[in-house]
Amino acid sequence: MQAISGKKRIRRFKDGIPYLIMLLPAVATVFFFNYLPIYGVLIAFQDFMPGDKIFSDTTIWVGFRNFTRFFGDVQFWPLMKNTFLLCIFGFLIGFPLPIIVALSLNALSRKKAGKFFQTIFTAPHFISLVVMVGMLQLFFGRYGLVNNIAAGMGLERFSYFLENSAFRPLYILSSNWQDFGWSAVIYIAALSNVDPGQHEAAMIDGASRFQRIIHVDIPAIMPMISVMLIMSIGGLMGVGYEKALLMQTDGNLAVSELIATYVYKRGLTGVPDQAYATAIGLFNSVINVVLLIIANTLSKRFSENSLW
Amino acid sequence: MKSLKRIGAVVLAAAIASSLAACGSSSGEKNASSQADVSALVNDYGFQWEDTSKPILNEKGSQEIKFSVYSSKNASALDYNDMKIMQDLYDQTGVNVSWENVSESVYSQQKSLIFGNSENRPDAIYHAGMSSGEIIKYAKRKVLVPISDYLDYMPNFKKLLEERPDIESQLINIEDGKIYSLPRIEEMGLLEFPNLLFLNTEWTKEVIAAGKVSGISESDLKDGLTLTSTQMSQILAYFRDNDMNGNGKTDDERPLSFVYNNWQGNQCDLYGMFGLNDNLEHRVIVDGKVTYTVTNDRFKEATNFIANWVDEGLIDKVSFEQSQDNFLANGKGMETYGAFYWWESETVVSNPEHYIVCNPLIGPDGDQTICVSNNPEIGTGELVIFSDCQYPEVLLAYFDRYYDPFVSAQINYGPIGIVYEEELDGNGMLVQKPLPEGVTTDELRLQNAPLGVINLGEYAWNNVVHMEPRAKLRLERLEKVAQPFVDEKVIPCPNLQFTLEELNTLSNYESNMNDYIRTNLISWLMKGGVTDGDWETFQNDLSGKVKLPEIQKVYQDAYDRYSGK
Numbered sequence: 001m002q003a004i005s006g007k008k009r010i011r012r013f014k015d016g017i018p019y020l021i022m023l024l025p026a027v028a029t030v031f032f033f034n035y036l037p038i039y040g041v042l043i044a045f046q047d048f049m050p051g052d053k054i055f056s057d058t059t060i061w062v063g064f065r066n067f068t069r070f071f072g073d074v075q076f077w078p079l080m081k082n083t084f085l086l087c088i089f090g091f092l093i094g095f096p097l098p099i100i101v102a103l104s105l106n107a108l109s110r111k112k113a114g115k116f117f118q119t120i121f122t123a124p125h126f127i128s129l130v131v132m133v134g135m136l137q138l139f140f141g142r143y144g145l146v147n148n149i150a151a152g153m154g155l156e157r158f159s160y161f162l163e164n165s166a167f168r169p170l171y172i173l174s175s176n177w178q179d180f181g182w183s184a185v186i187y188i189a190a191l192s193n194v195d196p197g198q199h200e201a202a203m204i205d206g207a208s209r210f211q212r213i214i215h216v217d218i219p220a221i222m223p224m225i226s227v228m229l230i231m232s233i234g235g236l237m238g239v240g241y242e243k244a245l246l247m248q249t250d251g252n253l254a255v256s257e258l259i260a261t262y263v264y265k266r267g268l269t270g271v272p273d274q275a276y277a278t279a280i281g282l283f284n285s286v287i288n289v290v291l292l293i294i295a296n297t298l299s300k301r302f303s304e305n306s307l308w
Numbered sequence: 309m310k311s312l313k314r315i316g317a318v319v320l321a322a323a324i325a326s327s328l329a330a331c332g333s334s335s336g337e338k339n340a341s342s343q344a345d346v347s348a349l350v351n352d353y354g355f356q357w358e359d360t361s362k363p364i365l366n367e368k369g370s371q372e373i374k375f376s377v378y379s380s381k382n383a384s385a386l387d388y389n390d391m392k393i394m395q396d397l398y399d400q401t402g403v404n405v406s407w408e409n410v411s412e413s414v415y416s417q418q419k420s421l422i423f424g425n426s427e428n429r430p431d432a433i434y435h436a437g438m439s440s441g442e443i444i445k446y447a448k449r450k451v452l453v454p455i456s457d458y459l460d461y462m463p464n465f466k467k468l469l470e471e472r473p474d475i476e477s478q479l480i481n482i483e484d485g486k487i488y489s490l491p492r493i494e495e496m497g498l499l500e501f502p503n504l505l506f507l508n509t510e511w512t513k514e515v516i517a518a519g520k521v522s523g524i525s526e527s528d529l530k531d532g533l534t535l536t537s538t539q540m541s542q543i544l545a546y547f548r549d550n551d552m553n554g555n556g557k558t559d560d561e562r563p564l565s566f567v568y569n570n571w572q573g574n575q576c577d578l579y580g581m582f583g584l585n586d587n588l589e590h591r592v593i594v595d596g597k598v599t600y601t602v603t604n605d606r607f608k609e610a611t612n613f614i615a616n617w618v619d620e621g622l623i624d625k626v627s628f629e630q631s632q633d634n635f636l637a638n639g640k641g642m643e644t645y646g647a648f649y650w651w652e653s654e655t656v657v658s659n660p661e662h663y664i665v666c667n668p669l670i671g672p673d674g675d676q677t678i679c680v681s682n683n684p685e686i687g688t689g690e691l692v693i694f695s696d697c698q699y700p701e702v703l704l705a706y707f708d709r710y711y712d713p714f715v716s717a718q719i720n721y722g723p724i725g726i727v728y729e730e731e732l733d734g735n736g737m738l739v740q741k742p743l744p745e746g747v748t749t750d751e752l753r754l755q756n757a758p759l760g761v762i763n764l765g766e767y768a769w770n771n772v773v774h775m776e777p778r779a780k781l782r783l784e785r786l787e788k789v790a791q792p793f794v795d796e797k798v799i800p801c802p803n804l805q806f807t808l809e810e811l812n813t814l815s816n817y818e819s820n821m822n823d824y825i826r827t828n829l830i831s832w833l834m835k836g837g838v839t840d841g842d843w844e845t846f847q848n849d850l851s852g853k854v855k856l857p858e859i860q861k862v863y864q865d866a867y868d869r870y871s872g873k
Binding site for chain 1: 416417419420421423424425426439441442445446449451559568569625626628629815816819820823824826827829830831834853854
């Protein structure tokens with residue numbers, strides 16, 4: 001960075017004022033809704049009941065008791081394992097899928113067909129989670145479509161919702177079915193920016209369609225892929241509780257209890273233990289931040305791309 | 309740039325200060341009600357509490373005190389402000405209560421918000437559903453009014469506590485010896501046995517005619533039939549293999565159904581075949597000792613036996629995944645249930661006359677017992693009053709009227725004038741009005757009765773209100789097929805009060821233990837049983853990392869205090 005004289009600096013700032021004003025609402029929103037409430041995590045270090053003041057003489061501070069309690073909880077390792085496995089499998093399938101879909105849609109010679117399929121693939125994204133799980137239950141319930149077909153072919157009925165082994169495939173495949181088209185949109189947009197000249201040059205050199213994907217399309221969207229990679233690694237342990245909770249039964253509890261569902265149950269149901277739930281949630285967020293930093297550092301080292 | 313930084317700092321500081329101010333400014337000093345306040349109430353508002361037949365405050369319309377009470381309500385109930393019983397009580401007492409209703413489904417989430425909003429809490433929560441753990445913690449923070457300090461203003465409740473020390477000991481907070489909530493008491497003797505076994509007689513007749521079951525004849529098929537587990541499995545196997553309902557399909561018959569781990573109609577009674585008094589918590593009092601059925605080796609035997617029934621298709625596997633609504637819906641229309649566990653047959657199937665209620669099954673070793681649930685007939689934590697309430701003595705004198713048996717009956721079933729006639733019968737009891745066209749008893753009741761703070765016990769059933777016909781029918785059934793089979797040493801676990809330390813133990817371990825038991829149990833039942841090795845691991849885990857002995861000790865100590873040992 002080169003030194004700028006004071007005068008120039010003021011000029012530059014004055015020029016930027018309209019833009020800064022335009023930025024202000026966004027900054028204010030993020031500040032008030034994302035940064036200000038952070039002081040609430042302090043209850044992770046308290047013996048807290050709803051209605052207690054977060055800062056007052058009566059606040060009961062307990063230090064790291066809620067955290068040590070969680071580390072000693074019999075559920076600690078199962079929760080970590082369940083959350084991690086669900087997320088990692090979801091990531092392994094869910095990350096490459098939209099890229100492949102985007103590349104193949106882009107490779108279609110008829111652009112109209114590409115649009116058509118894109119719309120079809122995007123539509124499931126708009127199904128709400130509750131409806132989605134309801135559909136799963138209709139299709140995979142003991143007397144649902146899949147089981148009826150299996151029974152018709154003389155196979156045993158299988159309780160998909162009661163078996164530990166069926167939970168992760170059902171969860172991951174249905175999530176990916178819902179979202180692969182939607183996630184592909186960003187790559188499709190990136191692909192549309194590829195210079196047609198490059199394709200023409202490759203064609204003149206005798207490159208096949210597949211070779212053009214490998215040598216033209218993929219390098220073109222590589223920056224986008226690495227940014228998306230960093231972001232999804234950062235959110236790796238951040239799976240939401242809603243879907244797992246909806247799909248949870250006594251039968252699959254051993255694999256369907258995630259950090260997020262446990263936080264929900266401890267913090268909002270039964271005798272609420274919000275301090276404990278907050279401590280667990282905070283711990284989960286710390287893991288996410290660490291993962292994000294690792295991913296970003298690695299990406300910076302091995303490629304030119306990084307978030308910061 | 310410097311000035312910009314300064315502006316930024318000022319804005320930031322202001323924002324933080326305002327946010328802190330919002331949570332820092334507490335609602336000043338609580339005005340503790342003293343003797344002077346009460347005499348002021350007596351002078352200004354004509355407050356009286358001794359004569360329960362007269363108004364508590366001045367006549368309606370004169371100078372009033374208004375209370376706001378928060379309450380959940382069921383979906384079909386009217387707004388409590390529009391309920392006739394509430395308006396009648398306003399007329400009779402002169403106490404103006406304005407109700408704020410939310411639906412039951414939202415309430416559990418709202419509860420924390422109400423407690424959290426310390427600036428603007430209502431005076432009380434009705435249908436509060438407070439656990440003893442919540443009460444003890446909020447009481448320690450002085451958020452709740454110690455109701456026992458106001459017993460002088462509550463003649464009905466005071467009398468109740470004097471007559472029933474057992475109820476008092478279910479309510480008293482161990483830490484400071486005070487009572488913080490009003491209970492709901494509805495003693496019918498119905499809740500202890502949530503599972504009755506019903507059997508399809510039409511289908512069973514066919515089994516007998518086909519000679520596939522030994523030892524019973526068609527004339528035995530009446531209420532109170534006793535079957536051995538062998539006979540039951542023969543009958544269920546026939547149901548499984550044949551087209552019993554005559555629709556041309558042999559695979560839509562459901563031999564034995566229930567709703568796994570539901571509060572009613574669950575699997576627990578099957579364990580009675582092995583002499584275990586199981587329930588959803590797997591916790592009963594045997595001979596004064598808090599006992600967990602899952603630590604008994606016979607539990608393994610029973611689980612394997614039941615798992616075998618599941619494996620053979622005698623128990624419909626959908627029983628483990630269906631909800632109560634699915635179960636009830638499947639019973640209507642085409643007859644598909646051979647046998648099922650439920651509260652009563654009338655709500656399950658469209659033709660209850662085809663079904664008889666059976667005695668508990670006799671197990672392979674000759675055991676026959678019925679299981680007792682821990683569903684309490686006394687609900688503690690039904691009403692709590694916030695310490696912000698300005699005149700708790702008036703509000704408590706008002707809610708004390710709810711314990712008058714005639715008011716209790718109307719709170720629970722619906723008001724005089726809608727559900728009951730204005731005139732009492734010859735014995736001084738309430739008389740049911742004929743139903744209006746096109747309305748069922750349940751609909752009328754749910755619409756007009758708030759339920760909640762009541763005291764309906766033996767006195768009320770004998771002197772004030774007749775039990776509903778359905779409840780009477782169930783009582784008759786229980787007398788025949790349940791009461792004789794209760795192990796006399798076994799009683800359900802009552803509501804218990806814990807110390808803070810005990811509560812910490814429970815909140816650290818109990819829900820994890822329940823999850824641990826639940827996940828293991830369902831996988832054993834679904835997958836053909838438990839091996840000796842798995843059972844040993846299970847027992848080691850229970851006494852080791854799951855900390856069952858610690859939990860058991862907490863309950864034992866609490867029970868010993870309750871029973872006065």
